[in-house]
Amino acid sequence: xxxxxxxxxxxxxxxxxxxxxxxxxxxxxxxxxxxxxxxxxxxxxxxxxxxxxxxxxxxxxxxxxxxxxxxxxxxxxxxxxxxxxxxxxxxxxxxxxxxxxxxxxxxxxxxxxx
Amino acid sequence: xxxxxxxxxxxxxxxxxxxxxxxxxxxxxxxxxxxxxxxxxxxxxxxxxxxxxxxxxxxxxxxxxxxxxxxxxxxxxxxxxxxxxxxxxxxxxxxxxxxxxxxxxxxxxxxxx
Numbered sequence: 001x002x003x004x005x006x007x008x009x010x011x012x013x014x015x016x017x018x019x020x021x022x023x024x025x026x027x028x029x030x031x032x033x034x035x036x037x038x039x040x041x042x043x044x045x046x047x048x049x050x051x052x053x054x055x056x057x058x059x060x061x062x063x064x065x066x067x068x069x070x071x072x073x074x075x076x077x078x079x080x081x082x083x084x085x086x087x088x089x090x091x092x093x094x095x096x097x098x099x100x101x102x103x104x105x106x107x108x109x110x111x112x113x114x
Numbered sequence: 115x116x117x118x119x120x121x122x123x124x125x126x127x128x129x130x131x132x133x134x135x136x137x138x139x140x141x142x143x144x145x146x147x148x149x150x151x152x153x154x155x156x157x158x159x160x161x162x163x164x165x166x167x168x169x170x171x172x173x174x175x176x177x178x179x180x181x182x183x184x185x186x187x188x189x190x191x192x193x194x195x196x197x198x199x200x201x202x203x204x205x206x207x208x209x210x211x212x213x214x215x216x217x218x219x220x221x222x223x224x225x226x227x
Contacts (some may be wrong), residue, residue, distance in 0.1 A: 004157070014130035034219075042118075042203055043158065056214050066194070092158050101146070105157025 002026065004106035010065065012112045018073040018080035021109045025073070025094030026092065031055075032069055034077050043091055063085050082113045116141045118206055126224045127221065135221050137204035140185060145209035147191050149179055151200040155190040162189075170176040176220055188223065193224045 005024040013019050025032050030051050035051070037045035046065065047064050048056040060067070063095040069075040079086055095102040119138045127133045137147070146165045150158035163169045164180045164187065171178045177190040191198050201220040207213050 040122075042120075042219045044203075045214050045216070048214065051130070055212065095159070101163060102148075102160045104160075105159070107155070108157050110155075 003060045004092055004094055004104055006106035006109055008109055009107065010110050010112075010114065011112045013082055014114050015084055015086070016081040018078065018113065019082055020076050021090050021092075021111075023075045023077070023092030023106060025075070025092070026104055029096050029104070030072070030096045031092035031097070032075050033093040033094065033095075034067055034075070036057075037089045037091055037108070039088070043050075079111075082111075084113050087111055116208075116216065118142075118204065118216060120202075120204060120220070120221045122216040122219060122221070123211050124222040124224055126226060127194055128219040129194060129196060129225055131194055133198065133223055133225070134195045135189040135202045135223065137187040137218055138185060139206055141184070144182075144206040144211050145213065146207055147178075148205045148207075148215070149176075149178055149187075150205060150217075152203055153200050158217075172189055191223075194223075196225045196227050199223055199225045220222050 007022050033051045034046045037043045046060045047067045049069040052069045068106045089108040091108045093105045095103045117140045148163045149161045150159040159167045162178045164178050175192045183226045201222045203220040205215050207215045
């Protein structure tokens with residue numbers, strides 16, 4: 001069974017630029033999550049999708065972050081414009097049950113904003 | 115406010131000994147608690163889940179306890195090996211309706227040969 005795929009693995013941009021990350025969850029997993037993990041901290045949930053509907057986006061900075069999950073499969077997370085404090089690893093995870101008893105994580109995208 | 119605390123200091127342990135990691139929480143009534151391991155440059159990997167009505171769970175060399183009175187979970191790795199070196203993350207999901215899973219900050223474990 002293929003795992004959660006993410007791209008790119010690394011991205012370096014300057015502040016005020018925009019960036020997009022892509023995630024392909026495990027086939028058949030209805031729930032998809034985007035997390036932000038700052039160095040030395042645990043993952044922080046940004047947004048959770050159930051199929052293509054948003055379940056929780058309470059911690060998503062909506063003035064600059066957006067996410068979509070078209071057709072309930074792949075998802076993209078966008079930051080526009082980026083700030084220095086957005087430097088982090090962005091992790092995508094998926095689970096087969098709402099509420100995420102077991103989440104399967106991708107390798108993450110490491111973003112550096114200069 | 116809700117808080118999950120893990121020891122931020124790294125835990126160094128000799129190979130073969132039992133490693134014990136702690137996860138404390140406040141202002142939660144968790145439906146369940148999970149432990150994940152995370153290696154550098156990789157996403158977390160699920161290890162064990164324990165529910166609010168369970169006291170202990172085992173899987174091979176791993177054991178998790180859950181004390182809802184003390185609001186604490188302990189994660190034990192027996193006969194530790196250098197390959198066990200990683201950051202251990204605990205994650206809680208609150209009970210009652212939709213509740214997101216919230217992660218602690220993690221504790222780095224180093225097993226010394």
